[in-house]
Amino acid sequence: xxxxxxxxxxxxxxxxxxxxxxxxxxxxxxxxxxxxxxxxxxxxxxxxxxxxxxxxxxxxxxxxxxxxxxxxxxxxxxxxxxxxxxxxxxxxxxxxxxxxxxxxxxxxxxxxxxxxxxxxxxxxxxxxxxxxxxxxxxxxxxxxxxxxxxxxxxxxxxxxxxxxxxxxxxxxxxxxxxxxxxxxxxxxxxxxxxx
Numbered sequence: 001x002x003x004x005x006x007x008x009x010x011x012x013x014x015x016x017x018x019x020x021x022x023x024x025x026x027x028x029x030x031x032x033x034x035x036x037x038x039x040x041x042x043x044x045x046x047x048x049x050x051x052x053x054x055x056x057x058x059x060x061x062x063x064x065x066x067x068x069x070x071x072x073x074x075x076x077x078x079x080x081x082x083x084x085x086x087x088x089x090x091x092x093x094x095x096x097x098x099x100x101x102x103x104x105x106x107x108x109x110x111x112x113x114x115x116x117x118x119x120x121x122x123x124x125x126x127x128x129x130x131x132x133x134x135x136x137x138x139x140x141x142x143x144x145x146x147x148x149x150x151x152x153x154x155x156x157x158x159x160x161x162x163x164x165x166x167x168x169x170x171x172x173x174x175x176x177x178x179x180x181x182x183x184x185x186x187x188x189x190x191x192x193x194x195x
Contacts, residue, residue, distance in 0.1 A: 001040045001078070009047045020044060028099055029188030031148060034179065035141035038062060039078065068134035070142065076125035077145055084118035086110030094118065097152045101194050102160055115156060122149050137179065144175045151193070165193040 008020060022044055024037045042061045046053040053061075059071030086093030086107030093110045126146070131139050151168050154161055161167070169189055176185050 002043060005040065005044050005047055009044075020048065026184075028095070029191035030180075030184065031144070031188060031192055033141035033144045033175075035066075035074065035138060036078070036145070038065065039074065066134060066138045068132060068138065069128075069130035070134065070138060073125045073129035073142075076121055076128060080118045080121045080125070080149070083114060083121045084110060085114035094152050097155050098148070098192055101155065101164075104155065104159065119149075119153060140175050140178050144172070147171055147175065148192075165189070168193055 005022075011017075012020060022040060024032070024040075039058055039062065042058060042065075043053055055072075055075050059075050062071030062074055063069055081088070081092040081094050084093045086109050087096060093107055096107075097104050129142060131142065147168060151164075154164065154167070172189065172193070173185065176188065
């Protein structure tokens with residue numbers, strides 16, 4: 001996120017841009033809740049003014065918008081993929097674990113140790129989270145992040161777990177329908193949790 005925005009702002013400055021379009025693509029079932037886009041919106045708003053933004057300041061801005069102490073946790077959730085190693089960029093290893101299911105082939109740079117570090121980061125993120133006073137959408141978005149992390153961990157620990165989809169579909173469906181239309185849910189379930 002930071003690298004993409006920094007590159008866009010640098011290019012925009014060189015070429016005299018009048019503005020920026022920040023996109024959140026919904027590829028492969030669009031599992032990401034709205035909350036995960038919030039840091040990029042905040043970061044871009046500071047960068048276009050020529051300001052830097054540390055993780056601590058970013059967390060403070062998230063807290064203001066969400067009405068609770070969740071910014072530091074959200075930043076930590078966002079670093080899980082880096083700790084996992086493996087594929088990076090437009091498609092990350094943790095997503096491949098979930099999307100590829102029993103066909104998943106581990107990238108050479110993803111190790112048992114790197115996955116353990118990713119899930120340690122998840123535990124740290126959860127320990128930082130204080131949703132006291134949070135609006136329902138914030139609670140729902142963190143619940144979805146945790147559901148997805150649990151699903152990835154289950155796929156890693158038990159790749160051919162019987163009834164994998166049945167374990168996660170009811171809660172995913174409930175959370176999806178809280179913020180999205182029904183259209184797309186069937187495809188999202190198939191992509192993330194198998195047929």
